[in-house]
Amino acid sequence: MKTIGLIGGMSWESTAEYYRLLNERVRERLGGLHSAKCVLYSVDFAEIERLQVAGLWDEAGEVLADAARSLQAAGAGLLLICTNTMHKVADQVVAAVDIPLLHLADATASAVRTAGLRRVGLLGTAFTMEQDFYRDRVAGHGLEVLVPDTDDRAVVHRVIYEELCLGIVREESRAAYGEVISRLVASGAEGIILGCTEIELLISPEHSPVPVFATTRLHAEAAVDAAFASGR
Template identity: 40%
Template sequence: MKKIGLVGGISWTSTLDYYKYINEGVNEALGGLHSAEIILYSLNFADIQDKGWLNSFDLLLKASKELEKSNVDGIALCANTAHLFTDEIQKKINIPIISIITAAAQEVNSRKIDKIGLLGTKFTMEMDFYRKKLNEHQIEVLIPETLSDIERIHYIVKEELGKGIIKESSKKEFVKFSEDLIQKGAQGIVLGCTEIPLLISEKDFNSTPVFDTTKIHVQAILDFILDEN
C-alpha cells in the first residue's frame, strides 16, 4: 500500500471526510485492522482567505514540497479550487498529484454525460482551469447565469459550509440553483467544491446524476494507494 500526502485544511470540514472515507475504503479492501498510511499537511484556511486563492500558490507549493520530503508516494489537494495550481505544482515536485478534476471528468464520461452544471466557489465556476479540464474530456459546462447567484453560492460555501454550518434554507437554495441548470440542459450536476456534499446529494433530485467530487476524488486516491504497481 502506498503512502498518501493530503494537503487539507481548505477547509477542515471537508478534510475530515477525506480522512474518514480513505480509511474506510482501505479497510473495506484489505480487512482486519488495516487503515491508510496518511500524512496530512493541514493549512490554516484563514491564510488562504487573507492572501486570496489567486495569491496562494506559494502556500500550496510549500505544503506539497513538505509532503514530498516526508516520502509520500503521491499527493492529493483536498479542495477543488486548489486545483487552480495543480499543473504548476506538478512541475516543481517529483511525485504525482491525484487530480480531483480528472477523476470527476472520468466519472462523468463513464455515465455517458456530455453536459453538466457546475457548482463551486466563484473561482471554480468563473475561471477556466476547471472548465478547460472538463472540456478536454468532451464535457460542456454550464454555470449559474447571474453574478448574484454565483456570489450567493460562494458565500454559502465560504461563510457557512467552510465553518461547518448547515442550514436547511441554504440547502433549498442549492437545490434551486441545480434545478435551474438542469432546466438549461445540464444532464448532471458536478459538486465542484468539497464542502457542497455536506449540503446536497443525489438523493435531493429525482433522476439527475449528482457527482460528489469528494467521494470521486477519494476513490481515485484509493485506486492509487492500493495499486501494487
C-alpha cells in the same frame, strides 16, 4: 500501498471527510483493521482565503508547493490537493515535487463519462465556476460544462464561505441550492458536479433530480485505487 499525501485545511471540514473516506475505502478493500497510509499537511485557510480574494495566486501556490515538498519528504508516494478551487495552482504543486498529483477534475470527469453523461452543471466557489482552470480541465475530457447565472453563483459562493466552511448546514441554504440545481437541469444539465468539497456537507443525491458527482468521494476513491496501483 503507497502513502497518500494530503494538502488539506481548505477547509478542515472537508479535509476531515477526505480522511474518513480514504480509511473507509481501504477497509472495504482489505477488510479487518486495515486503514489508509497517509500524511496530512493542513494549511491555515484564513491565509489562503486572503490570497484568493487578493488575486495573489502565485503566493498561494507557493504555500501549497511548500506543503507538497514536506509531504514528499515525509514519504508520500502521491499527492491530493483537498479542494477544488486550489487546483488553480496545481501546476505549481506538480513542479515542486517528483511524485504524481492526482488531479481532482480528472477523477470527476472520468466518473461523469463512466455514467454516460456529456453535459454537466458545475457548482463551486466563484473562482471555480467563473475561471477556466477547472471548467477547461473537465471540458478536456469531452464534456460540456454549464455554470449558474450571476445571481445563483453569488448564492452558491456565499454559502460555501460563510456557512459550510464554518461547519454550518442550513435547510434554507439546501433549498436555495436545490433551486440552483433545478435551473441548471432546465438548461440541459444531465448531472451536477459538486465542485467544492464542502458542498457534500449540504447536498446529497436525494436533493437533485439528476445524478450528482461528489468530488471529495470521487477523489478519495481514485486516490486509494492509485495507491494500490503498481509502480511508484
